[in-house]
Amino acid sequence: MHARELHSEDASGLFKLEQPFDDPLRKALFALMKRPLARLLCFKKLNSLYESVHNQVEAGQDFVDVVLDLLNVQVNINEESLRHIPAKGPVFVVANHPFGIIDGLILMKTMRMVRPDSMVMANSMLGMIPEMRPYLVEVDPFGTSESAKRNIGGLKAALRLLRQGHMIGTFPAGEVASLRLRKRMVRDPQWSPIVAGIVRKTGAQVVPMFFKGRHGPLFQALGLVHPRLRTVMLPRVNLKKGNQAVDVTIGKPISAAKTRSFATDEEAINYLRFRTHILRRIDRKKDKASDGQLEETPIAAPWPHDDLMREIRSLDEERILLRSGEFLVFETGVSRMPGLLHEIGRLREETFRPVGEGTGRELDTDRFDMTYRHIVLWDEENERLAGAYRFGRTDELLARQGIRGLYSSTLFKLRPELFERMGPAMEMGRSFICSEYQRSYQSLLLLWKGISEYVTRNPRYKTLFGCVSVSSDYTPVSRELMVRFLRRHRAVPDLEHLARPKRPPKLKYVKRLDISLPETAFNDIEDIGVVVGDIETDKSIPVLLKQYLKLGGRILSFNIDPDFGDCMDGLILVDLRETERRMLNRFMGPDKAATFLEYHGVLPADETK
Incomplete structure (x- = not known):
């Protein structure tokens, strides 16, 4: 009508x-x-x-x-997320369309809280209300031949306003979300690529915005009979939407360069739709283990300081890997250092618990601590442990204990052929930096320089592998995004059958969005990090995972660890011979990096890598 x-x-x-x-x-x-x-x-x-x-x-x-x-409609907006709306310059806000005219009102209210110059590109039927006309760029979504003619003026107006630096909001679906019977989900219909075309032509930033909610079963059932019945019911159901709250979530702005990076407007609009609908997951509950179900014992008291210092002073000089300022980095076993093992276990647990990991015991130690080596970051000035890394030498462990001697065998079904193909390797794990030392990247950098120094002294270990954790403090959808990206871009297809997870993660959230994403949507981990940052609001990709990827890390498999706060472990492999030379130089130093590569027969020409 x-x-x-x-x-x-x-x-x-x-x-x-x-x-x-x-x-x-x-x-x-x-x-x-x-x-x-x-x-x-x-x-x-x-x-x-x-x-x-x-x-x-x-x-x-x-x-x-x-x-x-x-109408007594309360709009709930996180004030922090309002900062995602740029205060100036051309901006196109795209939103889902769950209700109808109320969506347009909420969109106008939200945008004008930051930009009073904002307008909404919406159904020309709304222009029948005189008071709404000043806010509208009118278009006709009914798809008739007359609609196309009428829309030319609206599209030209939108282009002009954006080129003048204004902000416009719209609902690219063009009609209200409805039940998709085959998918058994209430979803927006396909979004119009015309919106992406406007963005790409004007160079506007795009801000995704998500309104939580949907109409009830009667509205959805009438739509199955005939779509126009939904349209007829909109005034009635929008009036009934009164006396309730609508939650609004605002994502981070998407650059013009990103939307222009896609080959077509269709690819670009699918990406914008994904960035909008992924915001629906923000308020969903996390894994059950992250809801505090793990019974926790109070963390152990510190080891007597004088006894601990006697152990540190007893270290052989050859165990010292490097010194930098007040910090000392050394490697050691702990079979004769009970105080150091106690502090490592105590501070692991103290560091892991606040981020949804940890064992729940008074000390985070296990049987592998006694057979593995430990690289320790020690604060000499304050005489305290600042962080540590555990590593096992696979050639020695396999010879003595077989595959069960490796920590990763508790989470993955590992086949001997994997180690035959890898050669001597260092299994890395249980890394931590105490909270007081996390403010600076220097602590992690020194640990990695310590690892690199150990490798240069023992160059047969060309491969690092082990479990990198993504805690259950992340929402399931964030963890799934990381899994999907790493499987697509950083997998090792010819090795993954040699490392099978014992408890693989369930991947179901992204599929339910029912959006076909182009291959170029996520070219690197930073692209995923932006989306994860939208979902989590207080964090992005785990630092250690990014560090492994910078070294050229590749993923073999993923597993959920119920004994460690249901964290998700990615089994990652780094062949240091293939790491970019500038990264090796940073951690090993140019001369030692050259010596390491020469040991493995890597020619000088490869320095350009």
């Missing part, structure tokens, strides 16, 4: 049905149905509401606020 059939501004009210027919029979039938249709469309209530709105606006009040107040 088009605007001309609804709109008249005479004494009988703004909303009424006009006679659309000329022939006598249809005119008579329409006259019989006019009153029941008007009741169905809630015209009496709409006109009463409009009269109240009109009077308050005439008295100087804001139109959008008045309507939302009269």
Whole structure:
């Protein structure tokens, strides 16, 4: 039903049905149905509401606020996320469309909290309300030949406003979300690529915005009978949306360079839709293990300081890997250093618990600590442990104990062929930096320089592998995004069958978004980090995972560890011969890096890598 059939501004009210027919029979039938249709469309209530709105606006009040107040719709917006809206420059806000006209009002309210110059590109039917016209760039979503002609003016206006540096918001779906019977989900229909075309032409930033909610089963059922029945019901169901709150989530801005990086407008709009709908996952519950179900014992008291210092002073000089300022980095076994092992276990647990990991025991130690080596970051000035890394020499461990001598065998089914193909390797794990030392990247850098120094002294270990953790403090959808990216871009297809997870993660959240993403959507881990940052708000990709990837790390498999706070472990492999030379130089130093590569027969020409 088009605007001309609804709109008249005479004494009988703004909303009424006009006679659309000329022939006598249809005119008579329409006259019989006019009153029941008007009741169905809630015209009496709409006109009463409009009269109240009109009077308050005439008295100087804001139109959008008045309507939302009269409908008693509360808009919940995280003030921190409002900062994601750029204060100046061309911006196109894209949002899902769960309700109808209320969406447009909420969108206008939210945008104008930051940018009073904002407008909404929306259904021209809304222009029948005089007070809404100043906020609108009008388009006709009905898809007729007349619609195309009318939309030319609206699209030109949108292009002009963005090029002038204004902000526009829109609903690229063009119609309200409805039930997709085959998918058994309520979703927006396909988004219009025209929106992406406008963005790419104007160089505007895009801000995704998600409104939580949907219409009830009656509305969805009528839509299955005929889509126009949904349209007819919109006034009634929007009026009933009163007396409730709508949660609004705002994502981080997407650069013009990103939207222009796609080959087509269709690819770009699918990416924008994904970035919008992924925001629905922010308020979802995390893994059950992250809800505090793990029973925790109080963490052990520190080891007596004087006894610990006697152990540190007893270290052989050859165990010292490097010194830097107040820090000392050394490697050692702990079979004869009970105090150091106690402090490592105590501080591991103290560091891991706040981020959803940890064992729940008073000390985070296990049987592998006694057979593995430890690289320790020691603060000499304050005489305390700042961090540590555990590593096992696979050639020695396999010879003595077989595969069960490796920590990773507790999480993955490892086949001997994996180690035959890798050769001598160092299995890395249980790394931590105490919270007081996490403010600076220097602590992790020194640990990695310590590892690199150990490798240069023992160059047969060309491969690092082990478990890198993504804690259950991350939402399941964030962890799934990391898994999907790493499987697509950093997998080792010819080795992954040699390392099978005992408890693989369930991947179901991204699939439910029902959005086909182009291959170029996520080219590197930073692309995923931006999306994870939208979902988590307080963190991005784990630092250690990014560090391994910078070294050229590749993923063999993923597993969920129920004994460690249900964290997700990625089994990662780094062949140091293939690490970029600038990274090796950074950690080993140019001369030692050259010696290491020469040991493995890597030619000088490879220095350009």
